[in-house]
Amino acid sequence: MEGWVIWLLVIGGIFVFNLINKDSEEKEYQEKRDSISPFKIKVTKTTLPKDYNLGSLPCFHIELKGWVNHPTDEEIKFDLLIKDVSEDENGEEKLTFFVSPQSNLTEGTSRVFRFSRTYKTTPDGFFENYITFLHLPMQYLGQPFKGKRKLRFYLVGTDVNVQSEYGTYSDAESQIRHYSSKDISHTFSEVGFMENLLNRDEIEKVSIQVALAIAAVDGNLDQKELNEIKKWSNLTTFGLDEDQAKEKKKNLTKFIKESYEKAKAKKLSLSTLLGEMNDKALKEQKYELIDLLLKVVGADDTLSKEEDKMLVSIVKKLDIDQNTFNEMKNKTLAVIGKIETSASSESGEELLGLSKDMTNAEKCKELRKLFSKWNGQTNSTNKKIKSRAQEMIKLISKLRSKYNC
Amino acid sequence: MAKIIGIDLGTTFSAIAELDDLGNPEVLSNPDNNSKITPSVVYIGKNDKVFVGDKAKDAAIAEPNRVAMEVKREMENEVVFDPSKGEFIEGKKSSKNYTPSQISSLILSKLKDYASGVKKVVITVPAMFAEKARSATMDAAKLAGMDVLELINEPTAAILHYANLPGVTVSGRVLVFDLGGGTFDVTIAKVQGKTVDVITSRGDKYLGGTDFDREIVKILCEKYKKEKGSSLKETDKKLLDIAEKLKRVLSAKDKASEVMDGPKGPLKVEITRAQFEKSIQLYLEKIKMLIEETLDAAKCNHQQIGQTLLVGGSTRIPCVIELVKKIMKKAPTKGVNVDEAVACGAAIYAGLLSKKDLNAAQKKSLNKVELEDVCNHYLGTLIVVKDEERNLHGIANKIIIERDTKLPCSKTVELQTLVDDQEVIECSVTQSEGPEKDQEFVTIIHQSDLALPKGRPAGQPLEVTYSYDKSGSIHCEFLDVKSKKKYEVDLKPEGSKTIQDLKDNLDFTIE
Numbered sequence: 081m082e083g084w085v086i087w088l089l090v091i092g093g094i095f096v097f098n099l100i101n102k103d104s105e106e107k108e109y110q111e112k113r114d115s116i117s118p119f120k121i122k123v124t125k126t127t128l129p130k131d132y133n134l135g136s137l138p139c140f141h142i143e144l145k146g147w148v149n150h151p152t153d154e155e156i157k158f159d160l161l162i163k164d165v166s167e168d169e170n171g172e173e174k175l176t177f178f179v180s181p182q183s184n185l186t187e188g189t190s191r192v193f194r195f196s197r198t199y200k201t202t203p204d205g206f207f208e209n210y211i212t213f214l215h216l217p218m219q220y221l222g223q224p225f226k227g228k229r230k231l232r233f234y235l236v237g238t239d240v241n242v243q244s245e246y247g248t249y250s251d252a253e254s255q256i257r258h259y260s261s262k263d264i265s266h267t268f269s270e271v272g273f274m275e276n277l278l279n280r281d282e283i284e285k286v287s288i289q290v291a292l293a294i295a296a297v298d299g300n301l302d303q304k305e306l307n308e309i310k311k312w313s314n315l316t317t318f319g320l321d322e323d324q325a326k327e328k329k330k331n332l333t334k335f336i337k338e339s340y341e342k343a344k345a346k347k348l349s350l351s352t353l354l355g356e357m358n359d360k361a362l363k364e365q366k367y368e369l370i371d372l373l374l375k376v377v378g379a380d381d382t383l384s385k386e387e388d389k390m391l392v393s394i395v396k397k398l399d400i401d402q403n404t405f406n407e408m409k410n411k412t413l414a415v416i417g418k419i420e421t422s423a424s425s426e427s428g429e430e431l432l433g434l435s436k437d438m439t440n441a442e443k444c445k446e447l448r449k450l451f452s453k454w455n456g457q458t459n460s461t462n463k464k465i466k467s468r469a470q471e472m473i474k475l476i477s478k479l480r481s482k483y484n485c
Numbered sequence: 486m487a488k489i490i491g492i493d494l495g496t497t498f499s500a501i502a503e504l505d506d507l508g509n510p511e512v513l514s515n516p517d518n519n520s521k522i523t524p525s526v527v528y529i530g531k532n533d534k535v536f537v538g539d540k541a542k543d544a545a546i547a548e549p550n551r552v553a554m555e556v557k558r559e560m561e562n563e564v565v566f567d568p569s570k571g572e573f574i575e576g577k578k579s580s581k582n583y584t585p586s587q588i589s590s591l592i593l594s595k596l597k598d599y600a601s602g603v604k605k606v607v608i609t610v611p612a613m614f615a616e617k618a619r620s621a622t623m624d625a626a627k628l629a630g631m632d633v634l635e636l637i638n639e640p641t642a643a644i645l646h647y648a649n650l651p652g653v654t655v656s657g658r659v660l661v662f663d664l665g666g667g668t669f670d671v672t673i674a675k676v677q678g679k680t681v682d683v684i685t686s687r688g689d690k691y692l693g694g695t696d697f698d699r700e701i702v703k704i705l706c707e708k709y710k711k712e713k714g715s716s717l718k719e720t721d722k723k724l725l726d727i728a729e730k731l732k733r734v735l736s737a738k739d740k741a742s743e744v745m746d747g748p749k750g751p752l753k754v755e756i757t758r759a760q761f762e763k764s765i766q767l768y769l770e771k772i773k774m775l776i777e778e779t780l781d782a783a784k785c786n787h788q789q790i791g792q793t794l795l796v797g798g799s800t801r802i803p804c805v806i807e808l809v810k811k812i813m814k815k816a817p818t819k820g821v822n823v824d825e826a827v828a829c830g831a832a833i834y835a836g837l838l839s840k841k842d843l844n845a846a847q848k849k850s851l852n853k854v855e856l857e858d859v860c861n862h863y864l865g866t867l868i869v870v871k872d873e874e875r876n877l878h879g880i881a882n883k884i885i886i887e888r889d890t891k892l893p894c895s896k897t898v899e900l901q902t903l904v905d906d907q908e909v910i911e912c913s914v915t916q917s918e919g920p921e922k923d924q925e926f927v928t929i930i931h932q933s934d935l936a937l938p939k940g941r942p943a944g945q946p947l948e949v950t951y952s953y954d955k956s957g958s959i960h961c962e963f964l965d966v967k968s969k970k971k972y973e974v975d976l977k978p979e980g981s982k983t984i985q986d987l988k989d990n991l992d993f994t995i996e
Contacts, residue, residue: 364876404874411925451774456918459613459690461561461928470691477770 116206119146119258121213121235125266128215137217140264143210144235148258150201153239156257160195160214161234161247164224164272165263176274177247178231179222192247193221198240218266224274227267234261271362279360284316285335286356287369291376292336292343293350294391298384301344305379309336312372350390354397366398370405374412381417388419388431406433413472414457414465428475444485451476487842490606491642491831492596494589494622496557496667496693498522498798501596501603502828504836508843508850510646510829513599515539522824525666527553527591529568529583537595542726549722555695556592558667559585561618571722586621590628597629605632607835609827611668612638612686612861615916616930616976619957634838635956639663640672641683641858642830643796647821648679649833649854657791658684658783662809662817663827664772665797667693671776673783673790682857685782685889687775692768694732694799700764701728705745705754713749735761736801762804769808776812782889793817796826859889860953866963867913867924869903882915882927885951895952902937902945910935910947912963912972935963935972 122143127136142160150156162178178193195214199205213235223229237258242249249255276283288309295305313332317325342348357366373394377387395405413419419431432450434443454476457469489504500522502512512521518539528534528541529551536544545552550571559566564573565582578584597603610622619636626633637645640661648655655676663670670688674681702724706717717724727743734741735758742755762769780786793809795817800806809817822829836843836851843851864886871878886896902910912935915927937945946966953959959976 362876363874367875367877401874404872407923411923414925448774448777452778452919455689455771455775455778456921457926459615459918460926461615461617462925465925473771474767477767477774480770480774481766 112208113204113206116208117146119148119235119237119260120144121233121260121262122210123233123262123264125264126215128217132215134217137219139215139217140233141215142213142233142235144213144260145207145210146258146260147206148199148201148237149203149205150239150257151203154200154202155198155240156201156205156237157196157198157240157242158213158258159234159236159238159244160193160197160216161236161244162193162221163232163234163247164229165232166225166228166230173230176224178224179273192244194244194247223268223270223272225268225272226270226275229266229268231264231266232261233264234259271360273362275360276362276365283357283361283365284313284332285339286353286361287365287372288313288332288336289339289343289348290350290353290357290369290394291372292339293348293353294373294387294394295376295379296343296346297386297390299386300380301340302380305376306336306340308372308375308379312375350394351397354394357398366400367404367408369398370395370400370408374408378412378416383413383416383419383431385420392430392433402433410453414462414468416468417464419468419471428479432472432475432479434479440483440485443483444480447476447480447483447485451480487604487839488600488602489832489836489839489842489847490600490603491637491828491833491835492593492606492608493639493642493828493831494557494592494608494610494625495525495665495827496555497525497695498666498824499525499592499596500825500828501599502825502832503600504832504843504847506844506846508836508847509651510649510832512825512828513596515599523592523595525554525556525592527556527588529553529566535591537591545722545726552722553583553588554722555667556585556588558690560589560621561615572720584621586624586628589622589625593625593629593631597631603631605634605835605839607634607637607642607831607838609639609642609831610636611688611690612640612670612672613668613688613690613918614638615862615928617928634835637831637834638670638672638683638686638858638861639665639668639827640670640686640796641674641681641856642828642834643794643821643826644672644674644676644681644683644830645833645854645856646826646830647794647818648676648681649850650820653820654678655792658785658789660776660779660790660793660813661796662776662793662800663688663796664799664805665693666799667691667695669693669772669775669797671772671779673779673785679853680855680857683859685779685859686861687779687782689771689775692771693797694729695725696768697732697761697765697799697802698725698728700768701731701756701761704756704760704764708754709745709747709749709752712752713747715747715749717745717747731756732761732802736803758803765804769804772805772808773812776809787813787815794821794826796821796823798824858892858955860886860892860894861888862916862918863888863920864951864953864959865915865917865927866949867911867915867929868900880924881922882917882924884920885949886953888918888920890953893952893954895950897948897950900947900949902941902943902947904943906940907943907945908937908939910937910963910965912961912974914951914959914961914974914976931961931974931976933972933974935965935970937965937970938968941967 124141126139126141128134128139148156164176165173167173197213236256238255242255291309295301317328320328373391377383377391434446454469454472457465458473460466460469491502493500500512502510505511514521515523523538524542526541528536528544541552551568553566559573565576565578565584566588567574567582608622608626610619622636623633640663643663644659644661647653659674659676661672668690669692670686672683672686674683702719705724706719709717727745731741731743740755740757742753744751744753790813793813800823836847837854863884865882865884867880868883869878870881885898886894912933913929914931916930917927921927948964948966950962951959962971962973964971
């Protein structure tokens with residue numbers, strides 16, 4: 081009898097202990113739940129981690145923590161949207177979305193920057209500590225404006241099937257389950273797409289004037305050079321409707337005519353024009369200009385010393401990548417009939433991109449590289465390229481003798 | 486028994502060699518004058534009479550326009566020899582003109598007559614010869630009634646000959662410096678006994694003795710103008726002949742003189758070696774750069790080159806020998822006949838390719854001979870790529886087989902379709918001497934289309950595979966991975982035309 085009572089007491093004790101213990105676990109869990117912060121985004125500026133194997137690119141590190149629960153579904157989707165919310169001169173926020181020019185992260189045709197990630201969740205799902213949502217290389221962002229800007233990063237949690245349109249949600253109240261934003265100050269050195277849109281016509285006009293200036297630099301602005309500029313101007317009307325295109329062509333014709341007179345009279349200030357390009361043009365527009373200039377200098381089948389000198393100076397002032405320019409220039413040089421620059425070794429150095437601050441050894445190294453490039457073309461089946469290559473090899477050989485390479 | 490024949494089809498001189506009964510190569514002489522080298526010059530008379538060699542050179546004095554010279558330099562060009570103008574001109578083939586293949590076939594036919602029973606041959610070409618020129622050479626052989634076992638690069642043939650010379654033991658890297666009448670090749674190979682392993686070649690199809698002759702012609706013209714006040718025609722073939730003679734003398738003496746005719750009467754002109762050397766300075770600088778480039782490509786320096794082998798008639802010029810000495814910091818190897826080495830090497834290679842036709846002694850002689858060669862050009866295809874710097878899509882050359890890749894080889898690159906509903910891909914095969922990205926700087930050697938299934942999104946996987954074998958055949962395959970549809974092509978240096986197409990107006994008796 082006594083043994084039976086003892087057993088009963090033991091079992092009862094265990095039951096009571098478990099009951100008390102369960103209560104404390106639940107209490108502990110409840111305390112933890114209460115301590116979980118609401119859904120939160122964190123954005124820091126850093127460099128891309130090594131395991132991306134993309135070098136140390138500057139990037140935004142976007143993290144999240146807190147509640148990511150969903151009452152019914154097992155998954156939840158988070159959209160990252162980025163807006164430029166800098167205040168304008170009137171103290172009002174300019175709400176412009178960023179775009180993703182170097183990736184496919186576009187939303188419909190509106191090209192809004194959006195990046196989504198889906199997480200497994202439960203009605204009680206949360207991240208106690210910050211987890212990485214995305215390392216976003218800064219160069220992947222197409223900024224609306226250059227300069228110091230206020231960026232707002234949004235993380236929006238929705239049902240998996242909800243899609244934002246133009247960065248907004250059709251029924252925000254019912255669709256958005258979690259939401260957090262963070263403002264970051266950042267300075268962009270490149271021109272933004274919005275200001276470029278506003279400045280496009282101006283950039284085109286500046287490009288035309290720079291082209292006219294280079295065409296006139298040798299004192300002989302001829303019809304062939306002018307035709308290249310006209311051809312290029314015509315292309316700027318691509319995509320416009322018939323009336324708009326007609327109107328634009330009319331305006332540009334007038335503008336070219338006026339600028340032609342200024343160019344002939346040497347009244348175009350190259351430094352002002354290039355200053356405007358640097359201030360307002362996108363990098364690709366600068367390359368478009370270089371492409372136009374190469375067409376213009378090659379139009380009369382002669383590259384004059386003055387044209388080459390001006391070209392080199394423009395490339396320097398526009399901070400154009402030298403290798404890319406060399407590739408573009410070589411293509412033009414290959415088919416030009418006459419290069420005045422190659423006649424003297426001093427101007428030949430400029431033509432080949434040898435600068436005065438290079439040592440003889442550096443010049444020899446560069447000449448060897450150029451020799452490899454052009455010697456292959458001395459066997460070209462294209463007669464013009466072949467003959468140009470032979471001339472370039474002569475110039476390279478002449479300079480190599482000069483430097484005792 | 487079939488003869489084992491190798492032919493050096495040169496720009497200015499050609500030679501034919503046969504493997505003798507003991508397996509040693511022997512250059513055959515022209516029965517007319519007992520000379521072992523034959524000028525690559527062709528005279529086509531009005532009465533369809535054809536002279537090849539020295540007789541053709543003599544005929545140039547009376548009828549210079551009817552004499553074709555340096556045809557090798559025209560092998561890859563769309564030109565014809567016009568006897569009314571005396572030069573190769575751009576234009577269509579007619580009954581009154583001759584293609585480079587036709588002219589070359591006349592030289593080969595002449596050489597063929599030096600031995601009886603010539604059928605299967607190996608012909609040498611410059612290392613830098615492009616596919617088109619190789620094909621035109623095959624056409625010429627076809628016309629001359631020859632079966633070409635294979636084409637072999639000239640410096641490779643020369644080194645093969647050198648490695649097989651009795652009493653010569655080679656071990657290590659050898660640089661072959663081949664400066665002929667019209668072309669220059671420099672090759673570095675690893676040689677171990679009779680095994681030749683080519684590492685790399687560089688060269689120039691427009692650098693040779695005839696270019697030096699033209700520089701002498703310029704000097705002659707200047708002197709005539711200065712003395713007589715009248716200009717001479719720089720393209721005059723008689724002047725070129727005088728220049729060549731002067732050049733030969735200047736290889737042995739400090740000065741040379743010749744009497745030349747002009748509109749204001751004859752003039753005795755003297756040229757010094759110093760004047761000549763100054764006039765070819767640019768060519769020498771080019772040679773120097775090509776050697777440096779070859780050493781770089783072989784990833785070695787002059788100290789790691791055991792021997793330098795001189796091949797080609799222009800290596801007799803003292804300043805050329807000096808230049809080689811200066812760059813390589815040691816004297817070149819002597820003992821190789823510079824005019825005959827290439828033909829001899831070709832005969833050895835012909836023996837290697839026809840082992841079943843060899844007798845026991847020949848087999849024993851070639852027993853240990855082996856040859857490993859490399860791809861002399863970059864092979865690629867044209868694709869659309871994005872230029873990140875310019876933010877621009879454009880057509881670019883994608884290299885598939887790198888230059889200097891050991892043969893045989895096979896390489897595959899993975900690509901993908903560009904746009905939704907893409908119905909076709911362009912299958913282009915490109916060739917270039919440098920690692921060119923720009924389509925303007927490559928030669929498209931083949932182009933065709935592959936139709937794709939309709940209605941598929943962009944990004945469909947494609948595979949492009951090039952296989953290059955030792956005989957110079959390139960097999961190209963463009964595969965649409967999902968549908969398994971593919972386009973295949975074999976690019977062989979086997980000549981592009983039928984005998985009938987080639988023959989056309991060519992039915993001459995060769996003298």
